[in-house]
Amino acid sequence: MSVVDKPRRSWMIDTSPLRVTAFRRIWIGTGASFFGFQFTAVAVPVQMFAITHSPFWVGLLGVAGLIPLLIFGLWGGAVADVVDRRRLLLASSALTWLVTLGLLAQAALGARSPHLLLALTAIQSVGFAISTPTRQSIVPRIVPTAMVPSANTLNYTTTTAGGVLGPLAAGLIMGIWSTGTGVEVAYAVDALLFTVTFWATWRLPPIPPIEPDDSGEKPTAGLRGIVVGLRYLITQPVLLLSFGIDLIAMVFAMPRALFPAVAEDRFGGGSAVGWLFSAIAIGSVLAGFTSGWISRVRRQGIALVAAVVTWGVAIGLSGFAHQLWLMVLLLAVAGAADLVSAVYRQTIMQTFAPDRLRGRLQGVFTVVVAGGPRLGDLRAGGTADLTGVGASWVGGGFVAAGLAVVLAFAFPALIRYRPVPEPGDNAGR
Template sequence: MSQVAEKKPKSWMIDTRPLRVVAYRRMWIGNGASFFGFQFTAVAVPVEMYAITDSTTWVGLIGVAALVPLLIFGLWGGAVADVVDRRRLLLASSVITWTSTLGLLVQAVAGLHSPHLLLALTAVQSAGFAISSPARNAIIPRIVPGDLVPAANTLNYTTTTAGGVLGPLAAGLIMGIWSTEAGVEVAYAVDALLFTMTFWATWRLPAIPPIEREEGDEKPSAGLRGIAVGLKFLVTQPVLLLSFAIDLIAMIFAMPRALFPAVAENQFGGGSAVGWLYSAIAIGSLLGGLTSGWISRVRRQGLALVVAVVGWGVAIGFSGLATHLWLMVLLLAVAGAADLVSAVYRQSIMQTFAPDRLRGRLQGVFTVVVAGGPRLGDLRAGATADVTGVTGSWAGGGFVAAGLAVALAAVSPALIRYRPASESSEDR
């Protein structure tokens, strides 16, 4: 694998060198296919729920049903990933996710029309994802050279972003061709079919057991004690703690998506405007990923993370002040590109800084932060808008996030000084 890392391309196009690693290439294909397929379910579940209940409250409960298991099992799944063979854990958790998807398909075909069953299956599916996510991300530094970890993460984020853009469009096309009932069934079937590629990719992985403990290391535990050890390590490492804190700042203060419906209706007369607003950040992330060949060449990853978060906040701030839809979408796309950069470096810093024996647990915390931050941002944006107005909440939140990111980096400079150690995956 070291030969893969020797040639560092100078192109600005996305760095594809990690795809030369067979194990990573299989994971990338499987994960990309399953994430694209999941978008069909993400559209079908709320469509089916609304068709059954004719209630937006029930549709809103879907988010709660998904979030709670994600918060609980994300931490537990991270602890388990440090104790068992990560390949086996990924296979087992994938079975949970796939079974719940089949359950959604079966209940739709059978015409059960039960909102409670939909919520239960959504919760099980979310639990399966939460358990698998820390293991899936903790595997990457074990199968690619250390200096290719940022490139590997960029490929992952770009692929999932593309799925996030194209998946809902394809699902919407299905809903338009068939009736609601038939469209929901087809959507679940597509998701279940594409998810089989994840099984194939995971099955072909090599065994990835825990690395032998060094003298003085704690005995690994998948329970509360193991989670506590991971959290203790996190709070004693300023680089990791700051990387998590700056992400929470970005998401809580500068995530404007809860305001998109109001802005689309009041400023742009509704219609397709809301679709453009919801897709703009993802489009920017996708374009940022496709032109990200420079990312793996940056050594000052901590500084780059801070700059990206500041760029996200500033772009969000100015987008909130825009009065033309095209300008608002453009600025949101710029913010999306900055978000991709910050996500890649945040993930890469965590993967390469943390020792392998704790990597799963920290990935679990990462999963919770990534899941909870934007939802807290939705709450903040909506509540603030009731007091300051939509523009104040949107633009003000973006500029506040940028300012807080600068202040945090200035007060605690460990993050901006961070450079990754030169090491290969075999050394860990």
């Protein structure tokens, strides 16, 4: 029996991709790993701020993660085009898990070294840079093409649900225990939950590379293979613009590096930091649960631009808030817009690119999507030291919204984009 159904007209999230066994397994593994990682994502900046008392040092965590992303995101995507993607995902996940154990060890030993935190963040970024394009390039191989938007929505909704519960739980831990003990518990939870990811990945079927098509290009994992992917990318304005508009949103309007300082200065610290780290994800989850309409939108480029503008405006307004509930509400609005933009960015990339190039383009996508927020951390932290936290937060949001509008209308290929219907189904079972 076919797993492809006639598109539903419900506004509720489409769960039909979960009937595909392989997707269900990768979905479980992704959700578990992301939920666990949120404990580390909160603990590292909190520990850094406790050691240095400087938003700039917190922002440097973004730089530490960015450089490995630039190198290994591209290389990992190229490797994903030439080896079994399941095996590559297992190996890169193992590296990430080992770094989490290292974070736990340095906290337990009371190292209090900002340089060690930067180094461990950089190594962890290597594992993330390889595993992310690998995992994302698997999705179009295991679900029918028509289900790709719904599968992406399920993945983003689940990971952002982890982004809600993880930071809240981490914030609760920080409120119950002292900072030192709290970060140790957070790292331990992340390491424990990662075992679920290994189990789910191990249960995936082999996903070897597809034989070369009529183009005659045989994928390679070296520099030549990366260059081939980049050469294809620069000839595709739709992909370039979708990457560019996401960079604008993340570099100028990601206030994450400011959360520890704002939580302490405006709201007295404690569990407030958990609410700030989870607020964007709260909005994304709510948007995901009411996302049945996403796969029915044909003007995906316009939807992407509108979502990025909404993100920037909501972030800018949230920077004015001095009540925790209001800041969380506005950040949640931004998170809802982020869910929509993320689904369309990923779907455009996955359905636009041929499978022989998909790993390499997913590598570029990973560099943009994961590297953008890290540049945003540096931008926010550095600007805050010069102009103050409020100006850095508010100004970044409104600048991002304005630049997104300018880019979209100056180069209209993205707002004109509509997906081309696939004549057949090339998904695996």
